[in-house]
Amino acid sequence: MSNLQLTQEGHLKHFITIEGLSKEILTNILDTAESFIGISQQQVKKVPLLRGKTIVNLFFENSTRTRTTFELAASRLSADVISIDIQTSATSKGESLLDTIRNLEAMHVDIFVVRHAISGAGHFIAQNTAPHISVINAGDGQHAHPTQAMLDMFTIRQHKHEFNTLKVGIIGDILHSRVVRSQIQALNTLGVEEIRVVAPKTLLPSHVEQLGVSVFNNIEESLDDLDVIIMVRLQKERMTSALLPSEREYFKCFGLTDERLKLAKADAIVMHPGPINRGVEIASSIADGPQSVILQQVSNGIAIRMAVMSLTLQNKEYAV
Amino acid sequence: MKKIHITNGRIIDPANHIDQTGSLYIADGKILSVLNPIADFSADISIDATNNIVCPGFIDLSVRLRDPGQTHKGTLQSETIAAASAGVTGLCLPPDTQPVIDTQAVTELINDKAEKANYSQVYPIAALTYQLAGKELSSMATLKQAGCVAVSNANAPLANLLVLRRAMEYASSHNLLVILHPEEHSLNNNGCTHEGFFSTRYGLPGIPEASESIAVAQYLELARLTGCRLHFSQISCKAAVIKIQQAKKYGINITADVAIHQLHLTENDIEPFNSSYHVIPPFRTTKDLQKLREGLANGTINAICSDHQPHDLDAKLGAFPETEPGIASVETLLPLMLCLVEDNTITLSQGIACLSQNPASILGINSGALTPGFNADVCIFNAALSWAVNQQNWKSAGLNTPYWGEVFKGRVTHTLQSGKIIYTLE
Numbered sequence: 001m002s003n004l005q006l007t008q009e010g011h012l013k014h015f016i017t018i019e020g021l022s023k024e025i026l027t028n029i030l031d032t033a034e035s036f037i038g039i040s041q042q043q044v045k046k047v048p049l050l051r052g053k054t055i056v057n058l059f060f061e062n063s064t065r066t067r068t069t070f071e072l073a074a075s076r077l078s079a080d081v082i083s084i085d086i087q088t089s090a091t092s093k094g095e096s097l098l099d100t101i102r103n104l105e106a107m108h109v110d111i112f113v114v115r116h117a118i119s120g121a122g123h124f125i126a127q128n129t130a131p132h133i134s135v136i137n138a139g140d141g142q143h144a145h146p147t148q149a150m151l152d153m154f155t156i157r158q159h160k161h162e163f164n165t166l167k168v169g170i171i172g173d174i175l176h177s178r179v180v181r182s183q184i185q186a187l188n189t190l191g192v193e194e195i196r197v198v199a200p201k202t203l204l205p206s207h208v209e210q211l212g213v214s215v216f217n218n219i220e221e222s223l224d225d226l227d228v229i230i231m232v233r234l235q236k237e238r239m240t241s242a243l244l245p246s247e248r249e250y251f252k253c254f255g256l257t258d259e260r261l262k263l264a265k266a267d268a269i270v271m272h273p274g275p276i277n278r279g280v281e282i283a284s285s286i287a288d289g290p291q292s293v294i295l296q297q298v299s300n301g302i303a304i305r306m307a308v309m310s311l312t313l314q315n316k317e318y319a320v
Numbered sequence: 321m322k323k324i325h326i327t328n329g330r331i332i333d334p335a336n337h338i339d340q341t342g343s344l345y346i347a348d349g350k351i352l353s354v355l356n357p358i359a360d361f362s363a364d365i366s367i368d369a370t371n372n373i374v375c376p377g378f379i380d381l382s383v384r385l386r387d388p389g390q391t392h393k394g395t396l397q398s399e400t401i402a403a404a405s406a407g408v409t410g411l412c413l414p415p416d417t418q419p420v421i422d423t424q425a426v427t428e429l430i431n432d433k434a435e436k437a438n439y440s441q442v443y444p445i446a447a448l449t450y451q452l453a454g455k456e457l458s459s460m461a462t463l464k465q466a467g468c469v470a471v472s473n474a475n476a477p478l479a480n481l482l483v484l485r486r487a488m489e490y491a492s493s494h495n496l497l498v499i500l501h502p503e504e505h506s507l508n509n510n511g512c513t514h515e516g517f518f519s520t521r522y523g524l525p526g527i528p529e530a531s532e533s534i535a536v537a538q539y540l541e542l543a544r545l546t547g548c549r550l551h552f553s554q555i556s557c558k559a560a561v562i563k564i565q566q567a568k569k570y571g572i573n574i575t576a577d578v579a580i581h582q583l584h585l586t587e588n589d590i591e592p593f594n595s596s597y598h599v600i601p602p603f604r605t606t607k608d609l610q611k612l613r614e615g616l617a618n619g620t621i622n623a624i625c626s627d628h629q630p631h632d633l634d635a636k637l638g639a640f641p642e643t644e645p646g647i648a649s650v651e652t653l654l655p656l657m658l659c660l661v662e663d664n665t666i667t668l669s670q671g672i673a674c675l676s677q678n679p680a681s682i683l684g685i686n687s688g689a690l691t692p693g694f695n696a697d698v699c700i701f702n703a704a705l706s707w708a709v710n711q712q713n714w715k716s717a718g719l720n721t722p723y724w725g726e727v728f729k730g731r732v733t734h735t736l737q738s739g740k741i742i743y744t745l746e
Binding site: 019097098116118119120121123124128140141142143144178181205206207208210211 | 515516517519520521522523524525526528592593637638639640641642
C-alpha cells in the first residue's frame with residue numbers, strides 16, 4: 001500500500017490512506033499546511049503554485065463541505081478545478097468507474113480528488129489511472145479519509161504543540177467511520193501516548209484494539225485525563241438497523257455534556273469532523289463553547305488540502 | 321476401444337490399499353488389472369510412467385463451468401479442458417447455472433454438452449428449491465432420473481428452516497444426497513471478507529465465522545431430525561470443524577469438504593484490495609486454517625474440492641467489495657494438495673483419497689478407485705515437476721487466481737477418462 005502512494009524516491013505521489021506513511025511525511029504535510037495558512041487571510045487569497053494544472057473533484061458520494069474545501073484549496077493554488085457529482089447508481093460497476101476515469105484522463109487532468117461509497121475505490125483508481133496523475137482520497141467507504149485526519153492533526157498541533165504526551169479519546173460510531181480509521185493511524189504514527197475509542201459494542205469493529213487503541217464502553221471512564229476529545233457523527237440510519245435503540249438513549253449514554261466534559265483535562269479541546277448532530281452526540285453548549293475547535297477544523301481543511309495537492313504534484317515534477 | 325498399458329508408475333490407489341510401482345492395464349474403457357500382469361496383453365497405447373505417480377482420476381465436488389448462461393466467464397469446453405489438465409476426471413456442477421438446474425431439460429442440455437466436449441465427466445447437481453429461490457421444492461426425483469447426483473441450493477439462501485426440513489425429508493425419500501453450503505445469510509450483512517482485524521483495518525464489511533458455524537449447527541440438527549444424508553461444502557472455520565467432528569461422533573450421517581485455497585491462505589495473506597482474494601467463504605484466521613488442516617488429517621473433513629469459479633476480467637476489475645467473489649482454482653488443486661503432503665499435514669495417500677476415493681464415496685458413484693471393472697479414470701502426475709501459473713500454462717478462461725505468477729511443484733502428465741486420454745502434457 002505504501003509503495004503505491006510513494007514515488008521511487010519516497011515522495012508522496014498519491015494520498016489514499018495514512019497507513020504506511022512515515023512520521024516525516026505526515027509532519028511535512030503539517031508543515032506545508034502551516035505555510036499556507038496565511039494565504040487565506042491575505043487580501044488576494046491566491047498563490048501561483050499550481051497554475052496551469054487541472055484538478056478534477058470526482059464525488060461519487062455527496063459532500064458539501066469536503067468538496068468545497070477541495071475546490072477552494074485548488075483555486076487558492078491557482079489550479080483549474082472542476083467538480084463532478086456522479087450518482088453511484090450510474091457507476092456501480094468497476095468498468096464504468098474505470099471508463100469515467102479514462103475519459104477524464106484523456107482531458108489531461110493532473111489530480112483526481114475522489115470520494116466514493118465503496119472501500120478501496122481510491123486505491124483501485126490509483127492503480128488504474130495514467131502514471132502522471134495523482135489521486136487524493138476524499139473518503140472511500142469505511143476505509144479512509146486521510147485529508148480529514150490530517151486537518152484534525154493540524155488542529156491538534158495548533159493547540160497542543162507536541163503529540164507524544166497526548167491522550168486522545170474518540171467517541172461515537174467507530175465501526176462505520178473512515179475518518180476514525182485514518183485518525184487512529186495518524187495519531188499512532190505521530191506518536192501520541194494513548195488513543196481511547198468509546199462506543200457501545202454495536203458501533204465498534206471486531207479486533208479494533210489491534211489498531212493500537214484502548215476500548216471503552218463507558219464514556220465517563222474514558223474521559224479521565226483526556227487532552228483531546230474527538231466526537232464522531234452518528235448517522236440517523238443506525239437507529240433503523242438495530243445498532244442503537246434511539247437518539248435519546250444514545251445521548252444519555254454517549255453524548256458529550258457539560259458535566260462529562262469536566263472529567264477531561266481542563267484545557268481539553270473538543271473536535272468534530274461535522275456535520276454535528278446537536279443533542280445527539282454533543283450538547284450545543286459544548287459545540288459552541290470555548291473548548292470547541294470545530295470551526296477551526298473547517299478552515300484548516302483548506303490549508304491541509306492545499307498542502308497535499310501541492311506536495312503530490314511537486315514531487316511528481318521532481319521525479320520527472 | 322483401445323488397450324492401454326501404463327508402465328513403471330508408482331500406483332497409489334487408497335481405496336484398494338495399493339502403493340507400489342508396476343503396471344496398470346486398461347481395456348474397453350475399464351480397469352482390467354492393477355499390478356498383476358495380463359498374459360498376451362497387446363497394448364495399442366503404452367504410457368511410460370517412470371518417476372510418475374499413477375492414481376485414480378480426481379473427482380472435484382465443486383466446479384463452476386459457467387455454462388449454460390455465463391459463457392463470457394468460461395464454457396463447458398474451456399473449463400472441462402482445464403479440469404482434465406488438472407487430473408480431474410469427474411466434477412460436480414453446482415446448480416446455479418443460468419438457467420438453474422431445476423428441470424430435466426437443463427440437466428439433459430448439460431449432459432449432452434459434456435458428452436460432446438468429451439473431457440471430464442460432468443455430474444450435475446440439482447437445485448434443492450425451484451429457481452434456487454429457497455421457497456418451493458424442485459422436482460428432485462425427476463432430476464435424479466435425468467442424471468443429477470445430488471441436490472443443493474448452491475450459495476443461495478433458503479426462506480426458512482421449515483423449507484430446508486421439508487427439502488431434506490423429500491430428498492432423503494428419494495435417497496438423494498443433500499449438499500449444503502453453510503451460511504446464515506442474515507449475519508453476512510453484505511460482507512466481503514472475514515470479520516476480523518483485516519476487515520477492520522481496511523474498512524471492509526465482514527462476515528463473522530458465526531455465520532457459518534450457526535448454519536452448521538442448524539443443518540446438523542435437521543440432519544438428525546430428518547435422517548437425511550447431508551454433505552457440507554466448503555467449510556472455512558474452526559467452529560464448523562469442531563461441530564462436524566462432534567456430530568460424526570454421535571453417528572449423524574454427514575460428510576464435509578473444504579476448498580483447497582482455504583487450507584493455504586488466511587486474512588493475513590490478502591493483498592489490500594486485491595480482488596483476486598475476494599472469495600466466499602472468506603479467508604479466515606490462522607487458527608481456522610490450522611483446524612481445517614487438522615480436520616482433514618483426522619478425517620473430519622472427507623474431501624478437498626477446488627471450488628473453481630472462473631470470472632471474466634471485468635468481474636474482478638473494481639473496488640474489492642464491488643467485485644464478484646470466487647477463484648479459478650481447479651488447475652492449482654493438485655500442486656496445493658502436494659504442498660500439504662510436503663509439510664506433513666497429510667500423507668500422499670490421504671491427499672489422493674481426499675481427491676478421489678472420498679468424493680466418489682460421498683456421491684455414491686463407482687469411481688475414485690482403480691478397481692478392476694471400474695471406468696478407467698486415471699491421473700498420472702509428476703510430483704517434482706515445476707510449472708508457473710502463467711498465460712502459457714493456464715487453461716481456464718478465468719485468470720482470477722491469487723497464485724498468478726507463482727511457481728508450483730506437481731504437474732499432471734496424462735489424464736484418462738473411461739480409458740480415453742483426455743489430457744497429455746506437451
